[in-house]
Amino acid sequence: xxxxxxxxxxxxxxxxxxxxxxxxxxxxxxxxxxSIPDYQISALLMAIFLNGLDQRETExxxxxMLKSGDSISLDGIAGxxxxxHSTGGVGDKVSFxxxxxxTACGVKVPMLSGRALxxxxxxxxxxxxxxxxxxxxxVDQFRTILEKCGMVISGQTDNIVPADKKLYALRDTxxxxxxxxxxxxxxxxxxxxxxxDAIVLDVKTGSGAFLPxxxxxxxxxxxxxxxxxxSGRKTLGLITNMDEPLGTxxxxxxxxxxxxxxxxxxxxxxxxxxxxxxxxxxxxxxGVEDDFGAAIVRLKKAVSSGKALDVFRDFIEAQGGxxxxxxxxxxxxxxxSEWELKAESSGYxxxxxxFEIGMCAIDIGAGRRKKEDMIDHTAGFIFHKRSGDxxxxxxTIITVRSSGKEDKKEVEKRLLNSIxxxxxxxxxxxxxxxxxxxxxxxxxxxxxx
Ligand code: URA
Numbered sequence: 001x002x003x004x005x006x007x008x009x010x011x012x013x014x015x016x017x018x019x020x021x022x023x024x025x026x027x028x029x030x031x032x033x034x035s036i037p038d039y040q041i042s043a044l045l046m047a048i049f050l051n052g053l054d055q056r057e058t059e060x061x062x063x064x065m066l067k068s069g070d071s072i073s074l075d076g077i078a079g080x081x082x083x084x085h086s087t088g089g090v091g092d093k094v095s096f097x098x099x100x101x102x103t104a105c106g107v108k109v110p111m112l113s114g115r116a117l118x119x120x121x122x123x124x125x126x127x128x129x130x131x132x133x134x135x136x137x138x139v140d141q142f143r144t145i146l147e148k149c150g151m152v153i154s155g156q157t158d159n160i161v162p163a164d165k166k167l168y169a170l171r172d173t174x175x176x177x178x179x180x181x182x183x184x185x186x187x188x189x190x191x192x193x194x195x196x197d198a199i200v201l202d203v204k205t206g207s208g209a210f211l212p213x214x215x216x217x218x219x220x221x222x223x224x225x226x227x228x229x230x231s232g233r234k235t236l237g238l239i240t241n242m243d244e245p246l247g248t249x250x251x252x253x254x255x256x257x258x259x260x261x262x263x264x265x266x267x268x269x270x271x272x273x274x275x276x277x278x279x280x281x282x283x284x285x286x287g288v289e290d291d292f293g294a295a296i297v298r299l300k301k302a303v304s305s306g307k308a309l310d311v312f313r314d315f316i317e318a319q320g321g322x323x324x325x326x327x328x329x330x331x332x333x334x335x336x337s338e339w340e341l342k343a344e345s346s347g348y349x350x351x352x353x354x355f356e357i358g359m360c361a362i363d364i365g366a367g368r369r370k371k372e373d374m375i376d377h378t379a380g381f382i383f384h385k386r387s388g389d390x391x392x393x394x395x396t397i398i399t400v401r402s403s404g405k406e407d408k409k410e411v412e413k414r415l416l417n418s419i420x421x422x423x424x425x426x427x428x429x430x431x432x433x434x435x436x437x438x439x440x441x442x443x444x445x446x447x448x449x
Contacts, residue, residue, distance in 0.1 A: 001022040001023065001025070001026050004022075004023065004026040006026075006027065006036055006040045007040075009023050009026075009027060009044065010040065010044050010047055013044060013047035013048060013051055014043075014047040014050075014051070016051045018054060018056075018057060019053070019057055021060040021064070024057070024060055024061050024064055025064050027041065027044060028065060028068060028163050029064075029068070031166060031167070032068050032162050032163050032166060038170060041167070041170060042170060042174045042176075045167070045170065045171060045174060045182065046174065046176055048176070048179060048181060048182060049175075049176045049178075049179045049182065052179070052180070052181060053181035055226065057181065058180075058181040058184050058185060058223060058227070059227055061181065061185040062184065062185040062189050062192070062227055064163070065163040065164055065167075065185055065186075065189035066161065066188075066189040066193055068161060068162050068163035068164075068189075069159045069160050069162045069163070069193070070139075070159040070160055070193075071160070071192075071193045071195060072110075072139055072142060072143075072160065072193060072194050072195060073195045074146070074194070074195040074196065075195065077108065077143060077146055077147050078147075079106070079108045079150075080107050080108065080197050080198070080286040080287060080288070081107075081108040081109070081110055081196040081197050081198075082102065082107055082108070082109060082196055082197065082199070082200060082282045082285050082286045083109070083110060083111055083112075083191055083194055083196040083198075083199050083200070084098060084099070084109070084111065084199075084200045084201075084202065084282060085111075085187055085190075085191060085199070085200075085201055085202065086204060087183060087187065087203050087204050087209060087210060087211070087220065088117060088118075088120035088209070088210055089121075089204045089208045089209060089242040089245075089246060089354065090119065090120060090121065090208040090242070090245045090246070090354040090355070090357050090358040091121070091245035091246040091247050091249060091250045091255065091271075091354075091357075092120070092121065092204070092242070092246050093121075093126065093249075093256070093258060093259045093271070094246070094274060094275050094278060095111060095113065095123055095153065096123075096126070096127075096255075096256060096259035097259050097262045097263060097267070097271070097272075097275045098275050098278050098279045098282065099111065099151045099153070099315075100151060100263060100308040100309070100311035100312040101275070101279050101299050101302045101303060101308040102279050102282045102283065102286075102299070102302075103149070103150035103151045103308075103311045104150075104302035104305075104307035104308040104310075104311050105279075105283060105288065105298050105302050106288060107150075107282060107283065107286040108146055108150050108151070109150065109151040109152075109282070110142070110146050110151070110152050110153075110194060110196060111123075111151075111152070111153045111154075112154060112155070112156055112160065112190050112191075112193065112194050113135075113153055113154070113155065114155070114156075114168065114190075115155070116367050116368060116375070117168070117172055117177060118172060118177055118210070119208070119355055119358030119359050119362070119367075120208070120358060121250070121251075121252070121255065121358075121361070121366075121367065123153060124153075124155045125252050125375050125377070126252045126253075126255050126256055127153060127256070127319075127321075128252070128375075128377065129252040129253035129256055129332060129377035129378070130253075130256060130316055130321040130322065130332070131321065131322045131325070131331060131332075132320045132321045132322050133316065133319055133320055133321035134319050134320040134321075135153070135154060135155045135319075136154060136155050136157060137152070137154040137157075137319070139157070142154050145315070145318045145319060148314075148318055149311065149314045149315045149318050150311060151311060151315050152315070152318075152319070153315075156190065160190070161189050161190050163189070164185075164189050164190060167182075167186065168186060169371060171186075173371070177210055178210045178211055180211065180216060180219055180220045180223060181223070183210060183211070183220060184223045184224050184227065187201070187224060188224055188227045188228065188231075191228065191233075192227075192228075192231050192233070196233065197233065197285075197286070198233060198234040198235065198236070198285035198286060199228050199233050199234070199235045199236075199285070200235075200236050200237070200238075200281045200285055201221065201224050201225065201228075201235065201236070201237040201238070202237075202238055202240055202274075202278055203217050203220055203221040203224070203237055203239050203240070204217070204239075204240060204241075204242035205217035205239055205240070205241065205242060205243075206241055206242040206244070206354060207242070207243050207244075207353050207354045207355040207356075208242040208243065208244070208245065208353075208354025208355050208357070208358055209242040209354075212355075214239070217239050218239065218434065218441065221237040221239055221434070221436050221441070222436065225237050225436050225437065225438065226438075234285050235285075235437075235438070236281045236284065236435070236436065236437050237435070237436035237437075238277055238278060238432055238433075238434065238435055238436070238444065239432075239433045239434040239436070240274050240277070240432050240433065241274075241429055241430060241431045241432070241433070243353075243354060243429065244351065244352045244353070244354050244386075244387055244429070245354050245357050245381075245383070246270060246271050246274060247267075247268050247270065247271035248268050248382060248383045248384075248386065249380060249381070249382055249383070250357055250358075250361050250366070250380050250381045250383075251361060251366040251378075251379050251380010251381060251401065252378075252379075252380065253332035253333070253377050253380070254378075254380040254382060254401070256325070256332070257332065258271070259312075260309070260312070260325070260329075262303075263303060263308050263309040263312055264309060265303055265304060268386075270386075270431055273432065274431055274432060276296050276299055276300070277431075277432045277444065277448065279295070279296075280292045280295035280296050280448070281435070283295040283298065283299070292447065292448040292449060293448070293449050296448075309326065312326065332377070332378060333377070333378050334378060335376070335378040335379055335402060335403070335404075336376075336378075336402065336403055336404035337401070337402045337403070337404035338399065338400065338401050339399075339400050339402070339408065340398070340399055340400070341396070341397050341398040341399075341400060341412060341415050341416070342393075342394050342395065342396055342397065343385070343391040343392065343393055343394065343395045343396075344416060344421075345393050345421050346391060346392045346393045346421070347390075347391065347421045347422050347423045348388065348389065348390055348391070348421065348422055348423070348424065349385050349387050349388065349389050349391055349397070349419060349420070349426075350387060350388075350420045350421065350422040350424075350425070350426035351387060351419070351420040351426065352383075352386065352387055352418060352419050352420075353418040353419075356414060356415075356417070356418030357381065357415075357418055359414070360411055360414050360415050360418070361380060361381065363407075363410070363411050363414070364376075364379050364380075364381075364400060364401075364402035364403065364411060365379040365402055365403030365404075365405060365406070366379040366380045376402070376403040378401055379401055379402050379403050380401055381398045381399070381400055381401075382398065382399040382401070383397065383398055384396050384397060384398065384399065387426055387429070388426060390425075391421060397419060398415065400415075432444040432448075435448070
């Protein structure tokens with residue numbers, strides 16, 4: 001584009017105007033090749049955060065990001081391939097459970113995943129808690145493992161959507177993550193770079209989501225489904241509850257252990273409800289089932305038969321990890337310190353704030369404050385009491401496994417403030433709210449029966 005001026009482009013978006021595809025192209029290309037500095041892209045991101053992008057601009061940005069690098073072709077690999085992506089949450093370990101279950105039902109599940117972002121955990125960090133596990137695969141390794149095991153999870157190598165890799169890290173440090181067009185383009189550019197037949201999106205809503213407001217979650221879901229479908233992929237979405245942590249474990253190795261327990265048939269109800277709903281969408285998107293009820297029966301059989309756990313063991317081994325972790329949790333190692341959070345009053349637990357728990361997880365070493373920080377894979381929380389449970393003053397609510405470097409009093413105070421105890425039992429929260437496809441959005445209860 002002749003006479004492109006980054007300063008003028010920032011001004012244009014700052015003042016609420018619409019950007020042309022050529023301008024977005026110049027900005028993204030310049031950022032990836034290093035000719036446009038971080039500070040100008042940060043200003044543009046903030047202008048987008050404040051004034052948004054319309055659907056045409058969002059589609060253009062997604063396309064430019066997708067084409068900033070290579071794609072992974074899955075041509076020649078037999079079977080239907082379906083990817084699942086969550087917008088991020090606290091205790092969200094669904095990928096490790098749903099992928100082997102869906103694979104055991106005959107569908108291939110390849111995923112490109114990311115590290116922890118803000119208060120949310122990262123799929124790659126959790127997998128790295130498995131001794132020996134390799135999260136950075138070359139394209140030919142990725143394809144070989146998918147063919148052999150039916151599932152594979154890798155981080156983005158240098159050439160896959162490099163624009164997102166750079167922008168994601170910058171957004172994480174400039175308070176520009178929580179934006180509908182920026183999340184849409186970040187997620188969909190990665191999803192489209194992988195040659196799957198279908199995509200299933202888990203859009204989180206509630207305190208632990210990047211977009212806590214339901215209205216924003218609905219808009220994000222529609223925006224992503226629209227782009228997926230326009231690109232020729234069957235795309236389905238669910239809006240699910242992330243107001244409270246999912247399951248009983250938060251923290252890297254603890255979440256892998258909980259996932260293995262789910263594959264052994266011992267999963268907590270909330271986590272299994274969300275997992276089965278997403279798994280049913282994956283089977284329907286793959287065209288192997290057309291009824292949600294029948295899909296859920298098939299998924300449950302894959303767990304009770306032990307097939308899903310076998311797939312998970314094979315997957316761990318194929319990616320260099322020690323599959324014996326499935327039988328011996330001591331192989332994950334021990335944390336430096338362990339202490340208990342006790343209830344200070346009696347009653348019912350009526351709310352556990354997911355965002356606050358995510359922030360406390362960073363404090364105890366399970367997440368990063370800065371990009372270069374090391375994660376303690378053994379650190380995290382095990383919840384003994386959850387919303388709806390009765391507690392007596394002095395009962396243990398959480399076992400805290402930590403790096404031992406935290407200010408215990410401060411963490412204890414923040415954890416207690418994030419857990420509400422009331423005299424009356426709370427209502428059971430809804431876990432899956434809406435289902436979306438190319439025709440619109442429906443109440444999940446209505447479509448799932
Ligand atoms: N996950 C992503 O991949 N990108 C975002 O922007 C947010 C969550």
